[in-house]
Amino acid sequence: MIRDLLIDKKLFENIREKVLKEGDEELIKRNSLENAVLKKLRKKRSLKKYKKMGIRKSDLKEIIELADIVSLELFGGPSDYQIINEHPEWCSHCGTCCRESSPIFIHKDEINAILTFKSDLKDDIVKNRDYEEHFMFKKDLPCRFHDFEANRCKIYDVRPQVCRTYPLVLVGDDDKSGYVIDLRHKCDYSIHLVLEKSIILFDEAIRRLET
Numbered sequence: 001m002i003r004d005l006l007i008d009k010k011l012f013e014n015i016r017e018k019v020l021k022e023g024d025e026e027l028i029k030r031n032s033l034e035n036a037v038l039k040k041l042r043k044k045r046s047l048k049k050y051k052k053m054g055i056r057k058s059d060l061k062e063i064i065e066l067a068d069i070v071s072l073e074l075f076g077g078p079s080d081y082q083i084i085n086e087h088p089e090w091c092s093h094c095g096t097c098c099r100e101s102s103p104i105f106i107h108k109d110e111i112n113a114i115l116t117f118k119s120d121l122k123d124d125i126v127k128n129r130d131y132e133e134h135f136m137f138k139k140d141l142p143c144r145f146h147d148f149e150a151n152r153c154k155i156y157d158v159r160p161q162v163c164r165t166y167p168l169v170l171v172g173d174d175d176k177s178g179y180v181i182d183l184r185h186k187c188d189y190s191i192h193l194v195l196e197k198s199i200i201l202f203d204e205a206i207r208r209l210e211t
């Protein structure tokens with residue numbers, strides 16, 4: 001159980017419990033993402049190499065679960081947002097986020113820029129009931145600005161902030177707000193993010209095991 005070298009068991013269980021409250025659908029998405037990461041992690045950190053140290057597949061799975069659930073900030077490392085910002089190449093430009101994300105939040109300060117670009121959209125932008133400062137497109141799934149043929153955004157230069165930080169989505173609008181990973185296994189960016197965090201955490205656990 002090399003995860004115990006990184007985080008107090010009870011603290012991890014508490015965090016995990018909160019995540020499990022997200023419901024079955026979220027759990028299925030989580031499992032799919034973690035399985036996709038496991039395949040890649042086994043290529044980067046082969047079990048053969050660590051067999052003598054007693055490392056098993058279950059250890060890798062536990063590390064991935066930790067990487068998926070917590071930010072590296074908990075260990076003095078970078079936030080998910082910082083990691084993603086440094087790796088734009090992780091996005092495969094598949095367009096899934098534009099076709100399957102809903103709602104697409106628009107901050108009140110972003111509306112004018114969008115309307116300057118396409119003024120006839122005025123009636124298509126409505127207030128978001130959950131977040132005071134935000135509006136949303138009346139109709140999405142897919143987003144009406146997604147160009148299917150070119151697989152690109154028709155309003156790229158003025159796209160809302162939420163599209164710029166994807167696959168991280170900001171939840172909450174108070175001090176406790178933070179980013180969560182959306183779409184998960186369907187997004188290469190999400191898989192790379194959790195893989196990168198898993199590698200960092202795995203290497204740190206091995207370092208602690210050896211000292």
Ligand code: SF4
Nearest residue numbers: 091092094095097187
């Ligand atoms: S952020 Fe993810 S879902 Fe969106 S285009 Fe990039 S890889 Fe695809």
Ligand code: SF4
Nearest residue numbers: 098143145146153163
């Ligand atoms: S505004 Fe552009 S980037 Fe944002 S979801 Fe729509 S098509 Fe995608």
